[in-house]
Amino acid sequence: MHRHHHFFGGRDEHRGRGPWGGHMRGMGHHGHHHRGGRVGRFLEHGDLRFVVLALIAEQPRHGYELIKELEDRTGGAYRPSPGVIYPTLALLEDEGFIRPVTGEAGRKLFEATDEGREALKANQAGVDAVFGRMAEAAEGSDTTRPRVGRAMKNLGMALAGRLARRPITPEEIDRIVAMIDDMAVAIEKS
Numbered sequence: 001m002h003r004h005h006h007f008f009g010g011r012d013e014h015r016g017r018g019p020w021g022g023h024m025r026g027m028g029h030h031g032h033h034h035r036g037g038r039v040g041r042f043l044e045h046g047d048l049r050f051v052v053l054a055l056i057a058e059q060p061r062h063g064y065e066l067i068k069e070l071e072d073r074t075g076g077a078y079r080p081s082p083g084v085i086y087p088t089l090a091l092l093e094d095e096g097f098i099r100p101v102t103g104e105a106g107r108k109l110f111e112a113t114d115e116g117r118e119a120l121k122a123n124q125a126g127v128d129a130v131f132g133r134m135a136e137a138a139e140g141s142d143t144t145r146p147r148v149g150r151a152m153k154n155l156g157m158a159l160a161g162r163l164a165r166r167p168i169t170p171e172e173i174d175r176i177v178a179m180i181d182d183m184a185v186a187i188e189k190s
Contacts, residue, residue: 047130048080049088050120054127056098057112057120063089073131075138076147092116 055061055069063085071079089110092098097116103109112120120127162168162176 047126048084049092050123050127051130051134052085052088053092053097053112053116053120054131056092056110057117060101060103060109060111062103062107062109070134072147073134073138076150077137078134 051070052066055066061069063082066085066089067080067082089098093100093110097113097119098110099113101109101111159176
């Protein structure tokens with residue numbers, strides 16, 4: 001299979017984007033509308049593939065995990081769509097920076113190649129800058145609310161699911177109530 005190998009400092013002929021370290025303003029908008037304002041726009045104007053490469057270099061991941069990880073790292077401020085993530089993975093694979101591997105249950109994961117790790121190392125400052133922006137987004141009060149809401153929804157679903165399943169003893173009810181009470185006290189003290 002023919003692969004295109006590009007150096008990160010050059011032009012990206014696939015997308016016509018500037019180098020990793022370049023300024024992303026004025027590069028044109030791709031018409032994606034996402035929550036996350038500046039973080040989302042910053043990522044989708046050329047830097048997303050390097051962030052994806054960094055996440056895959058940490059551990060092999062598949063597309064959905066990457067979407068989830070980016071959402072978590074920005075405190076729910078930014079959630080890339082599959083229509084953005086999967087072409088990014090295809091481009092990284094075409095460049096020889098990642099390769100597919102079969103994970104548990106036959107799921108297709110991607111892992112970073114040596115070439116991908118080298119390219120990442122050469123651009124570590126840029127990658128760190130993006131992760132810094134993502135951390136800032138996660139710290140903003142408005143962006144943490146979606147995560148808290150999701151956690152509460154998960155708790156509600158877990159409770160409803162448990163109460164619907166087979167007979168539940170008074171002892172089990174007491175234990176569940178105690179867990180919730182303990183959690184409330186721990187949150188109050190945090």
